[in-house]
Amino acid sequence: xxxxxxxxxxxxxxxxxxxxxxxxxxxxxxxxxxxxxxxxxxxxxxxxxxxxxxxxxxxxxxxxxxxxxxxxxxxxxxxxxxxxxxxxxxxxxxxxxxxxxxxx
Numbered sequence: 001x002x003x004x005x006x007x008x009x010x011x012x013x014x015x016x017x018x019x020x021x022x023x024x025x026x027x028x029x030x031x032x033x034x035x036x037x038x039x040x041x042x043x044x045x046x047x048x049x050x051x052x053x054x055x056x057x058x059x060x061x062x063x064x065x066x067x068x069x070x071x072x073x074x075x076x077x078x079x080x081x082x083x084x085x086x087x088x089x090x091x092x093x094x095x096x097x098x099x100x101x102x103x104x
Contacts, residue, residue, distance in 0.1 A: 002045065003048065003078070003079075003081070003082050003083050004081075004082045004083070005041065005044065005045050005082065005083045005084075005085065006082055006083070006084050006085065007041075007084075007085040008084065008085060008086055008087075008101055010086075010087065010098070010101055011074075011075075011085045011086060011087050011088050014087060014088040014089065015034070015037055015088045018033060018070075018072065018088065018090070019031075019033055019034050022070075032069070033067075033070055033072075036067045036068050036069050036070055037067050037070075037072070037074065037088060039067075039068065040065050040066070040067050040068070040073075040074045041074060041085065043065060044065055044074065044076055044083060044085075045083070048063075048076070048078045048083050049063075049078070050063075050065060051063030051064050051065040051074075051076065052064060052065075054075050054095075054096070055095040055096065056095030056096030056099075057096050057099065059077075061077050061078050061079075062075065062076075062077045062086070062102075063075070063076055063077070063078070064076070064089075067088075071090060071091040071092065072088055072089060072090055072091060073088075073089055073091060074087070074088055074089075075087040075088075075089055075098055077102065077103070079103065084103060086098045086101045086102065087101065
C-alpha cells in the first residue's frame, strides 16, 4: 500500500524561492527546477526507501534524495501513516538545519 505524501509549508516555501531564483537567472529554468523536484518526489512516492540517510541525523527513517541537474536534495521522513517532505535543501546549506521540522 502506498503511503500518502505531504509537503511541509517550509519545504513548499524553499521550493518556491529556488524556483523564483532560477527563473530570474534564465526564463524557463525555474520551471525546469520545479520539474526536477517533482520527479524526485515521484521517486520518493514510488519507493520511500530509495533515499540515502540524511546527513547530520541518526534516524534511519530520515532520508534524502538528490534533485537531478540542480544542487538540491529533498529531505523526507517515512512515518507509519505518511511520507513527510521536510525540506528542499540546497546542497551547500548546513546539514540538518531542518531538524526542528520533525513531527512530534
